[in-house]
Structures are given as C-alpha cells and as structure tokens.
Amino acid sequence: MPQLLLELFSEEIPARMQKKAEADLGKALGAALKEAGLGFDELTTCSGPRRLVAVVEGLPEKSEDVREERKGPKVGAPEKAVAGFMRGAGIATIEEAEVRSDPKKGDFYVAVMERPGKATSDIIAEIVPDLVRGFHWPKSMRWSTGDLRWVRPLQRILCVFDSKTVPFEIDGLASGNETEGHRVHGRGPYTVTAWDDYRDQLEQSGRVRLMREDRKALIAERAAAVCAAAGLELVEDEGLLEEVTGLAEWPVPVLGQMDPAFLDLPPEVVRLSMRTHQKYFAVRDPKTGKLAPNFVAVANIEAADGGAKIAEGNAKVLSARLEDARFFYENDKRTGLDAMAPKLATIDFKKELGSIADKVERVAALSRELAPTVGADPALAEKAARLCKADLVSEMVNEFPELQGVMGRYYCIDRITNPVIPGEPKARPGTREAAADSDNSGSRTEADASSEMTNLLDDLSAEEITQIADAIRDHYQPQGPSNPVPTEPVSIAVALADKLDTLVGFWAIDEKPTGSKDPFALRRAALGVVHIVLENGVRLELSKPIERADFELSAQPRGLPGAMPFEKGGYGPELLSFFADRLKQHLRDEGQRHDLIDAVFALGQPPQGGKGDCPSAGQAAPPEALRAVSEKNDDLVLITKRVEALGAFLDTEDGANLLAGYKRAANILKAEEKKSGETYEGAVDTELLAEQPEQDLHAALTKAVSEAETAIEKEDFETAMAALAPLRQPVDAFFDSVTVNAEDEGLRRNRLYILAMMREVLGKVADFSKIEG
Secondary structure, three states: OOOEEEEEEEOOOOHHHHHHHHHHHHHHHHHHHHHOOOOOOEEEEEEEOOEEEEEEEOOOOEOOOEEEEEEEEEOOOOHHHHHHHHHHHOOOOHHHOEEEEEOOOEEEEEEEEEEOOOEHHHHHHHHHHHHHHHOOOOOOEOOOOOOOOEOOOEEEEEEEEOOEEOOOEEOOEEEEOEEOOOOOOOOOOEEOOOHHHHHHHHHHOOOOOOOHHHHHHHHHHHHHHHHHHOOOEEOOOHHHHHHHHOOOOOOEEEEEEOOHHHHHOOHHHHHHHHHHHHOOEEEEOOOOOOEEEEEEEEEOOOOOOOOHHHHHHHHHHHHHHHHHHHHHHHHHHHHOHHHHHHHHHHOEEEHHHEEHHHHHHHHHHHHHHHHHHHOOOHHHHHHHHHHOOHHHHOHHHHHOHHHOOHHHHHHHHHHHHOOOOOOOOOOOOOOHHHHHOOOOOOOOOHHHHHHHHOOOOOOOOHHHHHHHHHHHHHOOOOOOOOOOOOOOHHHHHHHHHHHHHHHHHHHHOOOOOEOOEOOOOHHHHHHHHHHHHHHHOOOOEOHHHHHHHHHHHHHOOOOOOOOOOOOOOOOHHHHHHHHHHHHHHHHHHOOOOHHHHHHHHOOOOOOOOOOOOOOOOOOOOOHHHHHHHHHHOOEHHHHHHHHHHHHHHHOOHHHHHHHHHHHHHHHHHHHHHHHHOOOOOOOOOHHHOOOHHHHHHHHHHHHHHHHHHHHHHOOOHHHHHHHHHHHHHHHHHHHHHOOOOOOOHHHHHHHHHHHHHHHHHHOOOOOHHHOOO
C-alpha cells in the first residue's frame, strides 16, 4: 500500500526540544489521518538538529465512501419540520427521501446521504498545513513577512505520497520532493521518492544519521572506543549523551587533552564546566578512578587530520572556562565559609519568611534539638546548620548553581589544610545598611550574622570539620526517589531540620500544595523526610520537631516590613496528615497493599467509619482524623513495621481465615447496631457463656489481647500477629455452632459483646475493617 513521507526541514532545532517534538509530530499526524478516515499500518518518526520526519506505511489511495442515513419526521408532519429535515440532509425535495414504516410509530422519512471517498493526497494537502501552523513549541519565532511560527525558520517541506509530491503551500513555502544533507559532507539537494530512497541518499551521500537512537548508540560506542585506545575510560553521562545526540547529524567523537594543572580543581567543577559550557564528556584513569587530563568532544564533521585541530581548539576554549573556575574557586577559599555566611542576610528565602539567614537561624536551633535523636553531637549539628547555606553567596555557586552544598563542603574541608592564621580577620565585616537593602527590615542583618560566624570552625578536629563538611553537602538530599539519603548523624540532623523548617514555614503562610500544583516542591521535601527517617531507622515522633520548628518561626519577626510575628501552630496536625499521605505513597511504591496501609493508619479511629481517613493536602481535615494522626501516626518507622508485619500475617492461611471471621463478626455487629441504635461494647458475662465454643472463643480472645498488648508495647509486631493466629479455630467453631441472635435477650447481647471483643482485640494491631478480602 502507498507510503507517506513528510520532512519539515529548518535551521537548527535546540537539542532539548527534538525528542518531544518528534513524539508530538507522530501523535498529531496520526490523529489527523484517523480523523480524516484514513487508516494506516505503521507510523514512524525521527528527528535531528535540522529536521522532523514522519513515515506512514499502509495508507489507502483514498478514504472510504461514506453512506449515512438520517431519520426525519413522520409523514404528514408540519411543513417547518419537513423543511428543517431537508436542509439538514442536503436534499432539494422531500421526494429524494425514502419513506419507511415502523409498526408502532407509523411512516417516517429517511434521507440516505452518500459521499464518495476523497483522494489521500488531497487529504494530506489539507492536513499538513494545519498541523504545521498548530504545532506547539516551547519557544517559537516568526520570520519574513508571514504569520507562520516555528522553532527556527522553516526552509523546506518535503511531502511525498505514493512516490509523488503532494502539492501545497504554507506562507509562501511550497512543498516538494527535495531535501538537504550535511552542510559540509553532502549538502545536496537530493530528490527522493520514498523512505528507503530518502534514508539511503542521506546516510550514504548526505552524511546524515536519521534515527536518534542510532546516533546515540554510535556516540556512546565511539566515545568509549577513543578513550580505550588511549588507555582511558569514559565517564558515562546519560543526560549529556541525550543532549549531544541532538547536536550532530554525523557525530564523530574526538579525544582531547587539557592542562593537567586543572585537575587541582574539585572534580565536580571540572566535569560541570565540561558538561554545561562545552558539552564535553569527562574521562578518567581506570587505574586510579580519578579524572584524567582529557575530554571527549562530539564533532559534527569528519576532519582530514582525524580531529586533531578540533581537539586543540576545544582544549583552548575549555582552558579559558577552567581558568574562570579556578579564579572563582581561589577567591572563595580566600574568603572562607564563615565570612560568606553573614551575607545570607541580604538574600530573601521567601518575603514572608525572611532572609536565608533567618532560615539558617531556625534550622540551627532545630538541628541542635534533633541531634540527640539521630545520634549526633548537638554542637556540631548546630555549627553545620549555620554554615549549610553559606556557599550560596560564593562565586562558584553563582556560576554553577548545581554545585550548592558540594562547594560548601570543599570550602569547609579547606579549613583542615589551611587553618585561619591567628590575628587575621576571620570574617568580612558587614553593615546594617547593606542588609537593609534586602527589604528584610524585620530580619537578621549581615552584621548580626557576622558576629556569630567568626569562630564556628575554630578548635575543631579534622574529623569534626569533616562531619560538618559532609552535612553541608548532603543536607539537600534526597532531591528525588533515586537520590541517596544522608547517612551520617550530623548530616541527618541538618537535612531533617532544613526540610521540616521549610514545610512548617510554608504551612504557616498558607502556601500549601493544591492538586497538581506544588511550586515550592513541598511534597518532595516531605518525601525526603520520609526516606531519611525510614532508611536510617530514625525513631522520631514528628509532632515534636514540627512543634519546635513552629516555636522557632514564631520567635522570629516576620519577613514582611512592619508585620507582626507569627502566632504559634494550629497547622501541626494538618502537616502531620500531609506526612501521612507521603508515607502512604512511599509504601505503595515499595509494593505494600494500599488497604493494609489504611488499616494501620486508621488505628485509634472509629472501626467502621471513614471519618478517620487522613485527608489529602488541600482538604479540610476532620478533628478526629487530625487527633488520630497526631497521637498514633507520627512515628514513621513504627507505622512501617506494623504494615510489614500485617502483610506477612495476612499472607498466611491463619491470617486470611481470621480476616474472613472478622468480616463476618463486623457485619453482624454493624447490622445489629444499626437496628438497635446502640453500640455493643459491654463486658462479657462469663456466667452466660452457655456453649463450649463461646467459652473457648472468650478464653482465646482474653489470652490474645494480653499477649498482643505485651508484644505491641515492645514493638514486636510479628509476635503480636502471632498472638492472633490461634483465634482462627475458636472463631470458626463459634460461627459453626453458636447462634448469635438467640431468642434469649441476655444470651444474644452477651454473644454480641463477644463479637465486639473480637473486633477490639484485632483492633489492637490494625483496623481490620479497612482490609479488603
């Protein structure tokens, strides 16, 4: 069947836009063809620095004939109704309509409309101009005198169907059957008739590799090969590989050399300078694992000298970049972190929450508070917090924002090898006038902060300085589900304090996430707390640090000039509910059943109701829910252990059968409580236990509740679940032999008390009413 080949050829398309544009072209073209009634077998797309291409296989030569019947009014209907029917059906006289009969409704008119199919080439000529004009780019431009917008000036439109050009015009640019190849190696133009012809000419004569994945694989393979030939190893970088794939039509990796003296810079600086400014891959020595004085650049040309001149030119440009980096790095080291920190008073964190220096002050107090819980030295945790944001004002982080925290660690470690010389000023003096320019009249000034930062690293051992340095680097982590979490005590304390302060602050100013909107990444911050706590096994009742963060915030003047201080809390329970939702998300991602998570979170709430469910962010939280979250669900490690133990128990035969027994008991109680309007929660009268199965069940329940409570007190949830397992047999025997709704009112009520006791016993470990099955 005929094939459609469409190429939109332009000036260079930004690499970051190509992959999505390729997908958007395929989606839009496929939808337009189907809407026009054209089916097809396969649609393939490709993209490159100067072109978007689509190939559609198995198109028909024309669209199908359409036969449509339109039912009209009854025969003898008013003239207006008949006239309206004729207009809608496109018939001139009513005689053109058929008369059909219905046994119930009588005779009525039917118009049969037949439209012949349309040539596919004509449909394409209508579709493509509309597609091009409506195509969405993140950024686009106009050129010449037309109204067409495209990412860069559109130069050619190749449109061939069934080996013939599909003629149309867009703002004076006519379609054709010609394309261009590589600017240097084989520009062309090339006349093409179909995909195979197009691909062969461009790849063989035009020196253009059309398929994105082919270019990507070639770059990775040849870059590794040029390194291996020199006894070196490529530092893999998937993000950079994706980008350079969109920069070269005929990629040729070239190994270059740089001045080894630049390896004195931190490796992160060298790699980022290569990656960000020059799009070069870093190279390492496989023997040492350290960076080698080399790089791999991806050229878009096969040079006669094998790329020697290209490598030489790239090395000169890289040297200039690294010289700048060295200048920034040396300046920052001369300044020192403790002298940088006071300048945070001149930078807003959030207008309503003061400057970054204000935030640092709060984080420092909270870090000291958290330190004993995570096994950290409170003094070290506080010092690390006071320096954790200092590198934000460094020249290096100003140039490379991605290195925040990383550079702070290097500048802190520098104090080990280059201690402050006695008698020299330890911090650059600040002025209150300078801080006033930051519009934080209620915040701490640079001079205030300066007086507190001058002695932070004095008299500390190398090991203590290293702990502080690691905390400066790690406190931003994790920034995503795949990022590592801090594992050292001081780092854990500062990372938790930083995230909790941010969350409490934005809750205080009522800028919480709503729906899909989360401009301040508060969900990510809460998930970060969850990951840190769980992966390090931190036994932390979240309500306490939240309360302390709330206190620290209320103790500071508000950031807005003339504003009153924050009042303490009221949003703490709601914030705990937000953490509960994040923990649920984490546990679901880990493969835990959602109903088991709900069963644990519902502890302490009414067994059958939904009132106790933790509200989502942005929803009003009922007082019962907030109270339950505050009292029961602020120890994330404990909750997780409960969920895991409950899942393991229900996977056993005893657990599954006991759940079935619970459901039966709960249904009986629910029906009886609804009928009578009372709750059956009285004490069981042992004198009324007339039958052996009810005596056995009561004895088993009494034993189970004692053992379960003891195990829960010790946080041994596996043993608590094991205490429930023996209930299976007496529960089954009870329902097989005992009539709950006995005629004797005393017996009936006593047996309902036994079922309520069963509900209460199982409720010690989870709310079984939330469990499916």
